Amino acid sequence: MSTHPSNSWTIITGASRGIGKAIACRLAERGFNLILIARNESLLSELSAQIHRAGGEVVWFRADLTNENDLNILGEWLGQKGLSVNNVILNAGLAMVGKVLEMPIQDWRLIFDTNVLAPVALLQKVKEHLKEKGHIVFINSVAGKMVFPDWGAYSASKFALKAVAQTLRQELADKKIHVTSVFPSSVSTSLHDRLGLRWDKAKMLKAEDVARAVEWLLSNPEHININELSMENIDGLF
Numbered sequence: 001m002s003t004h005p006s007n008s009w010t011i012i013t014g015a016s017r018g019i020g021k022a023i024a025c026r027l028a029e030r031g032f033n034l035i036l037i038a039r040n041e042s043l044l045s046e047l048s049a050q051i052h053r054a055g056g057e058v059v060w061f062r063a064d065l066t067n068e069n070d071l072n073i074l075g076e077w078l079g080q081k082g083l084s085v086n087n088v089i090l091n092a093g094l095a096m097v098g099k100v101l102e103m104p105i106q107d108w109r110l111i112f113d114t115n116v117l118a119p120v121a122l123l124q125k126v127k128e129h130l131k132e133k134g135h136i137v138f139i140n141s142v143a144g145k146m147v148f149p150d151w152g153a154y155s156a157s158k159f160a161l162k163a164v165a166q167t168l169r170q171e172l173a174d175k176k177i178h179v180t181s182v183f184p185s186s187v188s189t190s191l192h193d194r195l196g197l198r199w200d201k202a203k204m205l206k207a208e209d210v211a212r213a214v215e216w217l218l219s220n221p222e223h224i225n226i227n228e229l230s231m232e233n234i235d236g237l238f
């Protein structure tokens with residue numbers, strides 16, 4: 001059963017799997033009304049059906065957030081649905097590894113399009129549906145605070161995302177919109193499967209750990225403004 005006002009919605013990008021899916025499941029259990037966004041329709045509809053069966057309120061929208069046309073249609077869809085948005089969890093992201101001098105520029109572009117420009121473009125589409133009070137949460141990364149060999153493009157995108165969040169926090173200071181960046185160390189998700197690295201997933205955070213942190217951020221008393229939240233596994237960063 002929804003415990004939040006019926007026209008107060010939380011957008012989660014990259015909700016089809018990994019951290020975004022875990023955030024969706026946790027917030028649905030806590031009665032948040034959800035708008036799930038990602039490219040994979042079947043995963044989105046499966047997750048939405050699961051949330052519905054458990055009594056949650058959820059709608060989903062298939063969009064490639066790097067695609068201007070998809071973003072335009074998403075903006076129109078939000079307008080038609082008349083959904084007003086309290087919280088936006090900007091989670092969709094992409095990791096690729098390669099040396100600064102070797103990674104093809106088209107891969108740099110894709111990383112920046114996905115990790116930096118897509119969240120900004122989405123917020124520009126959503127802003128007219130944003131309520132006065134709420135939260136914008138950027139799922140950043142430890143790589144938004146530190147650099148590692150082979151992770152230059154990813155780190156550069158997450159440093160840029162941190163700058164976006166910090167600027168937005170100042171620009172929205174007169175509204176009651178909290179802007180927070182979350183900086184997890186490695187998290188056990190399929191993001192790592194595509195990278196070909198042999199990291200021990202048992203020593204990573206779990207997607208559910210990040211979800212727990214996000215729920216806590218959204219549930220704090222309104223006067224508390226948490227700018228940044230760093231988290232890592234007690235066994236180390238990765």
Ligand SMILES: NC(=O)c1ccc[n+]([C@@H]2O[C@H](COP(=O)([O-])OP(=O)(O)OC[C@H]3O[C@@H](n4cnc5c(N)ncnc54)[C@H](OP(=O)(O)O)[C@@H]3O)[C@@H](O)[C@H]2O)c1
Binds near residue numbers: 040184
């Ligand atoms: N895993 C880690 O170690 C770790 C650590 C710190 C921070 N993070 C950050 O956490 C976030 C989520 O990562 P994850 O580990 O959950 O990764 P993941 O399992 O690979 O999931 C990525 C999510 O982003 C969505 N996505 C990617 N590109 C998209 C696009 N162009 N348009 C719409 N949706 C898109 C994917 O959905 P579709 O494929 O269905 O579109 C998927 O739901 C990322 O921002 C990542 O940088 C991850």
